[in-house]
Amino acid sequence: MFQKILIANRGEIALRVLRACKELGIQTVVVHSTADSDAMHVRLADESVCIGPPPSRESYLNIHQIVAACEITGADAVHPGYGFLSENAKFADILAAHNITFIGPSGDHIRIMGDKIEAKRTARRLGIPVVPGSDGAIGDEKEAKRVAAEIGYPVIIKASAGGGGRGMKVAHTEADLEVALQTAKSEAGAAFGDDAVYIEKYLEKPRHIEVQVFGDGAGGGVHFGERDCSLQRRHQKVWEEANSPALNAEERSRIGGICAKAIADLGYSGAGTIEFLYENGEFYFIEMNTRLQVEHPVTEAITGIDLVHEQIRVASGGGLSVRQEDIKFNGHAIECRINAEDPRTFTPSPGTITHFHTPGGLGIRVDSGVYSGYKIPPYYDSLIGKLIVHGRNRVECMMRLRRALDEFVVDGIKTTLPLFRDLVGNPDIANGDYDIHWLEKYLAKGE
Structure with a gap:
């Protein structure tokens, strides 16, 4: 197992990875820009290194500075989170050249799946259905x-x-x-x-279904079920569910099995997500993300398995902790992405959070790196938190989500919380009857 992991990210995902490291008894180092000096993950890490000014290209995308931080602190591995350098093959190669483990797939696999044309060819060769x-x-x-x-x-x-x-x-x-x-x-x-x-x-009314996969890098692979990410605005996910309301157990098992076999045949190592459009009972591959996804908590909620723990375990050479037959799906989970944006115009709303209160109770999880008094900088993605709700079934999950949204308070800035309070009461959403175009049509009507 690693002695010290450097977390090359910011915000809620940096805090999420930091917590996993602490649970595993691994020392943590975080890097940050000058704009994030007061961030929660910086406060909680064992060590922190400022790597540059606010612009991402001068800090979170500065490979030289991150490698230097690893060498200064003695970190033997890097977790990239999502975004920034998480799917940068050059970064993975450079870390390998410095004998630092990249907690993710090989640079070659990142390159293959980062090129959408080559990814499609590879998917076809591996037996994955394509558009x-x-x-x-x-x-x-x-x-x-x-x-x-x-x-x-x-x-x-x-x-x-x-x-x-x-x-x-x-x-x-x-x-x-x-x-x-x-x-x-x-x-x-x-x-x-x-x-x-x-x-x-071009499919007229598809759903966006993605399958969470893991490979051990030695010819083994498993899937952790699917997520439905069909509620989107401008191709950006807003609300995610596991399992999908549109699939039955047979379809879930079929596409999961195809993906697990493909990832094993590829010799892939670590976490990945194979994304599909789904229409009229058929799946069509669109891309593969070679990293942890923003929406991974809904998969953790229904499987009870910590996916960041698995990432660290696989990258350290420990292999997967579970076999396919060990992975069971329990209940239903929904994630809402809380952004610092106007809930109608989606204009970013940076500023100081004057009051921040998160919901609690059975089946409620909030992943966020903000707090009362925190000043949201204008330089980065507007995601400030994720509300994840789990119930024994989708009906219970929706009831719990409605209550949790009513309890969630963020003052001082605008957020997308009002949008989710509207959505949770909509009959189409309650019935799980939506596709990838539904949300934009809903917003265009001004409902």
């Missing part, structure tokens, strides 16, 4: 029209190196395709420095 589309990057408009005609309209154009909705355009007819292709390539080039795009069949 019909181009085999690789689209060369020109003529090729785009040929592929679109073969798979049928509507189609969606996606950036090969992208994510988060950037470089992503829908064409409903051939007349739309030229502008959509040019716009997607332009956005992709500006956002990722790579304008390569590919085409897929």
Whole structure:
């Protein structure tokens, strides 16, 4: 087991990893920018190192400074959390060159899954169902029209190196395709420095289903069930559930088994999430995230297994602590992402939190690194906390969530709490009857 882990992140995920390390008796080091000097994870860590000014590129994305912090403090491993350098193959390679363990997959696996075209090819080779589309990057408009005609309209154009909705355009007819292709390539080039795009069949009313997987790096792999992340705004997840209201036990077992076998065949090490669009009983691969997900707590709630503990165990060479037959699913869990944003316009709302009170009681968990008097800096992601609720079934979970949202108090800034209080009372949400377009339509109506 590791002696000292450096946590290369901030906010609630840095605190989440720190807590896991303390439970395992591992010393902790956190890095931080000058803007985060008073952050909760900085206060609670055994050691902290300031690595630069507020801009991410000068601090949390500064590989040189993070490696230097490891060497200064004697950290023998780095946990990247999510975001920032968590899916940076170069970072993983550099750490390996310095004999520091990256708590995550190999640089090669990060590269494969970070390239959306190569990821799709790999998924197909591993037996994972994929969305019909181009085999690789689209060369020109003529090729785009040929592929679109073969798979049928509507189609969606996606950036090969992208994510988060950037470089992503829908064409409903051939007349739309030229502008959509040019716009997607332009956005992709500006956002990722790579304008390569590919085409897929656009599904009209799919759900977003993701499967949590773990590999031991030695040909073993398991799945921890699925999460439903269909409630999204601009391709950003807002509310996540485990298990999905749309799947039955047979479908859950089938897609989980496919993913576990694929991850084992790949020789993958650590946590990963294989994401799908699901429509009319069929799953279609869209991407794989080679890191811990923001929504991992709902999986922990229904399995009772600490996924960060598993990450650390696998990275240290200890293998997986569970076999597939050991993993049982208990009840239902929902996570709401609490952002420092206006609940209608979603404009960021940095500032000082004057009062912060979290709900409690059976089945309630709040992952947050903020506190009363904390000043939210304007430089980073607006996520300030996650409310995770667990119940014996979805009905009980929804009842508990409604109560927990009523207890949650954040004063001094605007948050998305009012949005969730609206959603929890909506009949479609109560019935689990929604798809990836539902939330944007709901918001557009101004309900």
